[in-house]
Amino acid sequence: MRETAAEVAKLQQLLDAVYPRATEHLRSIIRGPNQLDADAMVRILTGMRVLNLATVTARGEPRISAVDGHFLHARWVFTTAGSAAKARHLSVRPAASAAYVDAERIGVFAHGQVEFLTPEHADFAEIEEYMVKHYGDSPSSWGPDIVYCRLQPTWMVGYGDKATLLAAGVEKKRKK
Template sequence: MRETPDEVAELQRLLDASLRGATGHLRSIVAERTITAEQLTGVLTGMCVLSLATVTATGEPRISAVDGHFLHGRWIFGTAPTAAKARHLAARPAASVSHLRGEDLGVFVHGRVEAIDLSREPDLLQYVREFYGDDAFDWENEVVYFRLQPHFMTVYAPDLDKLR
């Protein structure tokens, strides 16, 4: 867990507001089967495969997988700067991600991405270099990282013990 107490509190406010604003159908599924922000930050450690939804210039949806890292209460993910998803996000930063672990965990987030300049975020650069290996990429030219700033986030986790 890399979140500060303030970041956990902010995440909890987002989870609560998202659940309050959700449809009745979604609330009927999630309300009694969710976990707290603090519990979630303990579950989302290391690399988590995300399904990332973007939109083409003609409004067609596209979904792909990315390596997600939940850091400071936000999803961080990278891709090649030449990837279609990178072009989509640069032009249309609205995105959705989901992380699923069978029927035991579902994390669903909608928001807007921001490109991350790793040279301005040395802690994040150190994290990804340690995770992937210092020489895994030309960190300035072969990969671009994004942070999803969420406006909606909900979690389905019917049995926390199965996630530990």
């Protein structure tokens, strides 16, 4: 967990703003003690998670692919080849959706805008350090055109089953 208190508070504000606007169907599924709050989300989403990332082609056709997602500072970060279709889509249409789902144990869904992080970006060094620690080497060494991306969420919800919340040590903190 690398989030500051301010980042957790900002994430909670987003979750609180989004949930009342969600569809009745979604609210009937993600509700009560299984609805993740920001504290639970940042505690559960540690390490690498296979993230399903949806982008849109120039013709408006949806495309989905998987990336290694890392929830850092309450936002999803991932890398890919600059020549990958998803990178090309995002460079001209940065809107994206992401989902992390582990059976019925946990699900986090987000929509937002993807930003490309270059070595000159203020957050790049910390992200690079994290990635090297996680993978053992820099993703930049994996190919000639690796890009670092971060999803700035404008919409996010999540659920966790009781066992997942207990294992993460957040069940007692949850609102009933």
